[in-house]
Amino acid sequence: MSSKTVSAASPAGFVSSRRWLVWSGIIALCAWVLVPIYLVALGALGGRQGVYQWPKTGLPTGISIEPFLLFLRTEGVVQSFLNSLGAAGITVALSIILGAPAGYALARYNFHGKDSYRLLVLLTRAFPLAILALPLTVSFIRLGLYDTITGVGLIHTVLALPFAALVTQGIFLGVPKELEEAAWVFGCTRIQAFFKIVAPLALPGIVATAVFAFVISWNEVFAASVLTVRNRTLTAYLLTVLSESPMHYRFAGGLLLILPSVVFIFAVRRYLFAIWGISSK
Amino acid sequence: MANIVIDRIRKSFGSFEALKEVSLTINDGEFVSLLGPSGCGKTTLLRIIAGLETATSGDVRIGDRSVIGLPPKDRGLAMVFQNYAVFPHMTVYENVAFGLRMQKADDARVKAQVEKAAGLLHIEQYLDRYPNKLSGGQRQRVAVARALAVEPKVLLMDEPLSNLDALLRLEMRTELKTVLQSAGTTTIYVTHDQTEAMGLSDRIAVMHNGVVEQVGTPVDVYNHPATRFVGGFIGNPPMNFIKVPVSNGQVVAGAEQFVAPKEAGGEVVLGLRGEAVELAPLPQGLEMKVRVAEPMGSHLLLTGSIHDQPVRVILPASETVRSGDTIGLKLDRNRITWLSPESGKSYPAVAA
Numbered sequence: 001m002s003s004k005t006v007s008a009a010s011p012a013g014f015v016s017s018r019r020w021l022v023w024s025g026i027i028a029l030c031a032w033v034l035v036p037i038y039l040v041a042l043g044a045l046g047g048r049q050g051v052y053q054w055p056k057t058g059l060p061t062g063i064s065i066e067p068f069l070l071f072l073r074t075e076g077v078v079q080s081f082l083n084s085l086g087a088a089g090i091t092v093a094l095s096i097i098l099g100a101p102a103g104y105a106l107a108r109y110n111f112h113g114k115d116s117y118r119l120l121v122l123l124t125r126a127f128p129l130a131i132l133a134l135p136l137t138v139s140f141i142r143l144g145l146y147d148t149i150t151g152v153g154l155i156h157t158v159l160a161l162p163f164a165a166l167v168t169q170g171i172f173l174g175v176p177k178e179l180e181e182a183a184w185v186f187g188c189t190r191i192q193a194f195f196k197i198v199a200p201l202a203l204p205g206i207v208a209t210a211v212f213a214f215v216i217s218w219n220e221v222f223a224a225s226v227l228t229v230r231n232r233t234l235t236a237y238l239l240t241v242l243s244e245s246p247m248h249y250r251f252a253g254g255l256l257l258i259l260p261s262v263v264f265i266f267a268v269r270r271y272l273f274a275i276w277g278i279s280s281k
Numbered sequence: 282m283a284n285i286v287i288d289r290i291r292k293s294f295g296s297f298e299a300l301k302e303v304s305l306t307i308n309d310g311e312f313v314s315l316l317g318p319s320g321c322g323k324t325t326l327l328r329i330i331a332g333l334e335t336a337t338s339g340d341v342r343i344g345d346r347s348v349i350g351l352p353p354k355d356r357g358l359a360m361v362f363q364n365y366a367v368f369p370h371m372t373v374y375e376n377v378a379f380g381l382r383m384q385k386a387d388d389a390r391v392k393a394q395v396e397k398a399a400g401l402l403h404i405e406q407y408l409d410r411y412p413n414k415l416s417g418g419q420r421q422r423v424a425v426a427r428a429l430a431v432e433p434k435v436l437l438m439d440e441p442l443s444n445l446d447a448l449l450r451l452e453m454r455t456e457l458k459t460v461l462q463s464a465g466t467t468t469i470y471v472t473h474d475q476t477e478a479m480g481l482s483d484r485i486a487v488m489h490n491g492v493v494e495q496v497g498t499p500v501d502v503y504n505h506p507a508t509r510f511v512g513g514f515i516g517n518p519p520m521n522f523i524k525v526p527v528s529n530g531q532v533v534a535g536a537e538q539f540v541a542p543k544e545a546g547g548e549v550v551l552g553l554r555g556e557a558v559e560l561a562p563l564p565q566g567l568e569m570k571v572r573v574a575e576p577m578g579s580h581l582l583l584t585g586s587i588h589d590q591p592v593r594v595i596l597p598a599s600e601t602v603r604s605g606d607t608i609g610l611k612l613d614r615n616r617i618t619w620l621s622p623e624s625g626k627s628y629p630a631v632a633a
Contacts, residue, residue, distance in 0.1 A: 176364065176366065178362045178363075178364050179366050179368060179369075181331075181333050181360075181362070182362060182366040182367075182368070184332075184333070184352065184354060185331060185332075185353045185354070185359065186354070186379050186380035186383055186427070186431065187354045187379075187383025187384055187431075188354060188383060189354065190352075192383075197368060200370045201369065201370060
């Protein structure tokens with residue numbers, strides 16, 4: 001009520017204060033994300049002196065790519081980086097291939113035990129991984145999956161899949177059923193209708209789900225540490241190696257962990273925004 | 282072109298019976314409306330014809346071919362949806378062309394058909410736009426053009442105008458009639474709006490609680506409702522129902538006598554259209570107590586009671602009646618419907 005009176009009295013002042021609020025919000029959010037990344041990058045690229053320098057200037061003085069390259073040449077870094085990418089790739093692919101159809105079924109069909117199914121899907125996350133670690137290791141050894149990237153990818157898929165199914169359910173619910181029915185009437189089979197109509201409209205949400213699965217896999221460290229010995233993912237590798245490394249190595253490792261996520265999200269950002277506005281109303 | 286035969290279709294959702302043995306035949310090239318209040322089963326019936334819903338039992342034949350069990354795409358029909366359902370990620374051109382593309386029509390034919398349909402619906406200038414840049418009325422035109430572009434044997438429309446505002450609805454209604462008359466397609470049109478159904482249809486099927494109560498031309502349904510529901514649902518104001526005593530096979534109204542139907546018992550319901558009356562001096566006329574008189578410009582609407590039963594009648598705007606008056610009415614003999622007080626069904630017309 002009072003804000004209405006104010007806006008009527010001085011619309012310009014109201015608008016500018018509103019804009020000020022919006023911008024300060026944007027800046028705060030950006031800083032929240034960017035400042036830590038910047039500090040990590042500073043530590044990684046500043047070399048030994050930069051890390052121990054005190055007081056910190058916060059300015060990029062004396063930085064070079066050299067310490068970072070040195071870190072990359074350390075044995076196992078590149079390999080574990082590739083391992084991480086591999087595990088994340090498997091996770092993303094399987095989560096979408098298995099999770100999206102499950103989400104579609106949850107969104108479009110009514111079947112017995114739908115609610116319990118949904119609960120069950122979530123319950124898979126109720127078992128702490130630590131309890132499962134030993135039996136998992138044993139069965140992985142028997143199955144020949146132990147110390148392989150496929151094995152890690154499978155476990156990460158288990159972690160990401162429940163969310164993939166539930167998130168895509170919401171996305172498919174957002175695509176009006178009438179659009180699909182119109183496609184059927186105008187000559188599509190169910191599968192054609194899905195790929196011609198539903199999939200393009202659900203794409204932004206599916207991509208967001210993919211990002212989510214990627215991040216889950218990329219950041220996961222416990223299962224990866226337990227289930228691998230030589231073929232470590234980057235997180236698992238860094239965890240074992242870095243505690244004995246000099247400070248600027250640790251920062252370099254941190255930077256290497258951050259970068260792929262940033263690049264990946266940047267690459268798919270276009271699909272994260274609904275271009276057409278999903279509803280036809 | 283094709284006729285449609287709906288043969289004893291039943292549909293139940295759990296214990297709820299949405300359709301109870303509905304049968305209806307629609308002739309080739311005919312425009313038939315399914316009219317009824319929400320929840321009467323009209324949309325369910327349309328979706329069963331389209332193949333979007335499965336009937337519990339019964340048969341649907343399009344052009345003498347049973348289509349039960351066929352997917353929608355193999356039924357040779359097109360549909361216009363209530364929420365338009367235009368594809369938001371395709372241009373208007375691709376939307377209109379969608380059905381043809383699915384039929385693998387060559388580019389020349391697609392182009393010719395799209396331009397023809399777009400011309401009929403006046404959307405040529407929007408062909409390269411996306412639907413989110415269009416108003417509701419324009420989107421509905423796109424949806425109709427998409428349906429007409431495939432030259433369907435059967436066109437199904439599910440409340441296509443209900444999302445438009447009143448003025449646009451009137452305009453689109455007139456335009457639909459022009460377009461569909463020239464297309465000559467067998468059309469089933471679902472609506473709850475009686476004026477749409479009356480204005481557009483060759484015949485109207487009035488539905489209520491999963492049953493077709495009456496099928497007939499608009500004039501027929503209006504003047505000779507088969508049931509009390511039909512009379513009450515169609516017409517504004519709705520038909521008046523006055524319960525009157527029968528003595529010696531006659532009903533007395535003021536100074537006039539009417540022959541009651543043979544089947545009637547001691548009482549009969551007199552169904553009277555509001556405008557089927559004229560003012561008459563009192564001892565001769567049927568007495569009506571006017572509670573409210575509303576001059577509407579084109580006519581005078583009177584709400585009150587006859588025999589202590591509520592009625593609404595319409596008189597010419599030139600008459601002067603005020604709220605609180607008691608007036609006499611002369612009933613139009615030819616426009617009276619007699620109904621059974623028990624079943625609510627109308628009796629066959631009796632010679633006046």
